[in-house]
Amino acid sequence: MTSFSAKHKPLPLVFNVLSECRTTKARVGKMVLPHGQVDTPVFMPVGTQGTLKGMLPEQLEKLGLQIMLANTYHLGTRPGPDVLKKAGGLHKFMNWNGALLTDSGGFQMVSLLKLAEITEEGVKFQSLNQQKAEVMLTPEHSIEIQNAIGADIIMQTTRWLDRCLKSHANPETQSIFPIVQGTLYEDLRVISANDHIKRDVNGYAIGGLSGGESKDDFWKVVHLCTDILPKDKPRYLMGVGFAVDLVVCCALGVDMFDCVFPTRTARFGCALIMTGQVNLKKKKYAKDFNPIDKDCTCNTCQKYTRAYLHGVVTSYPIACHLLTEHNLAFQLRLMKMIRDSIHENTFPKFVADFMLNLHPDKDYPTWIQNSLKAVNIELL
Secondary structure, three states: OOOOOOOOOOOOOEEEEEEEOOOOOOEEEEEEEOOEEEEEOEEEEEOOOOOOOOOOHHHHHHHOOOEEEEOHHHHHHOOOHHHHHHHOOHHHHHOOOOEEEEOOOOOHHHHOHHHEEEOOOOEEEEOOOOOOOEEEEOHHHHHHHHHHHOOOEEEEEHHHHHHHHHHOOOOOOOEEEEEEOOOOOHHHHHHHHHHHHOOOOOOEEEOOOOOOOOHHHHHHHHHHHHHHOOOOOOEEEOOOOOHHHHHHHHHOOOOEEEEOHHHHHHHOOEEEEOOEEEEOOOHHHOOOOOOOOOOOOOHHHHHOOHHHHHHHOOOOHHHHHHHHHHHHHHHHHHHHHHHHHHHOOOHHHHHHHHHHHHOOOOOOOHHHHHHHHOOOOOOO
16 A cells, blocks of 8 residues: 655545456556545445435445445535535544545436526526425535535536636545546547546546447447546446446446446345346245355345245335345455456456356347457457
């Protein structure tokens, strides 16, 4: 780990690449943040309102979770920056000792577009808070909220970046990651990425994907962006959480991911395994006394059967907890397997075995074949 002399203040983010795949763009790194170290590639679960539904912070720590995400727009609406400032930031407010990352609120420009009015000043939303009719999200207000939240890593889009850097009150403890945009237009992605590289920032995000575009378009944009973005800084692909996407995008050179998928699908009664999902609502599991996954060491798999979970999913709060715990453990285990295989110079074999396990008939989707071939992996 990087050490600092007494003459210099610690940086808000230090990123060291520890191992690189000899075949692909995959790499293992370590981020040192004000609230702890983060091993990369890393998956970050989403705790939108300052809580990861169904789990206590101490349980997340026990699982080995190092970093999670919270949402600027929702926290800015409730409880609001004043409360968060008085609480000493979101870490203290929610009793979380690990690292935090917050988005910019920009995603709500899309997800709540029918409620929004976009101008050069900012975005005016019809508030989801019944006590407040409207909220104006400007670059300055977004940074104010994120400063109050106190997340280790905070986000901004290209159009807002310079205004946000100017307004940033905590550069010693919080790192702004600008978001590479441009939808599926390669020329716009190149312009956006090169604009960001000119700024003094500690990492970069790739946004505007996982919104319904074709997988073949998706991987090509990721591949393009990781080719341009500096190798000595972390690259964060926003909104990606399916296991197959994580494996492919690690091969394409991504270091960080987030998605609501593992926790949301748990609330719908679905458990993640290496070959896909187990929908525990199905009647065939009513007399299945096996664990969700015999290779999983999480508390749920060690103590509860599929039959028990079938009886409680979507009906009782305990099911949300048990399946969320398993799905998080699955994501963490997958990322560790990826990191270990990179360290051991076996990542291409890991990828090929993973895809064969997922597609035993070798009916690989074209986008998977093409994306992996682009980084020199031939499937079995």
